Amino acid sequence: GKTKRFATSIISPIDENRNGECRNCGACCKFLFKCPFLTSDDNGSNDGLCSIYEIRPPQCRKYPRTKDEQVHEPCGYCFADKLSRL
Numbered sequence: 001g002k003t004k005r006f007a008t009s010i011i012s013p014i015d016e017n018r019n020g021e022c023r024n025c026g027a028c029c030k031f032l033f034k035c036p037f038l039t040s041d042d043n044g045s046n047d048g049l050c051s052i053y054e055i056r057p058p059q060c061r062k063y064p065r066t067k068d069e070q071v072h073e074p075c076g077y078c079f080a081d082k083l084s085r086l
Helices: 002-008 058-062
Strands: 018-020 077-079
Antiparallel strands (some): 018 077
């Protein structure tokens, strides 16, 4: 999961069929374990507030790079099939 994304994030490109944008849901930050940079708001709600969002590492910036990496339902990204684009 996260180790593989870290190791390949610098050299692997983002799939050209990726569409959408980050919804700041925080679901990817809680995959396997909670990222230490994921913070809570004043009400204690953990709603995807990243304390290092502007300087986040490549694996966070590029996630999800491919359809296979997208495992979080509320994610704002989707991948168009090549056939549907023709």
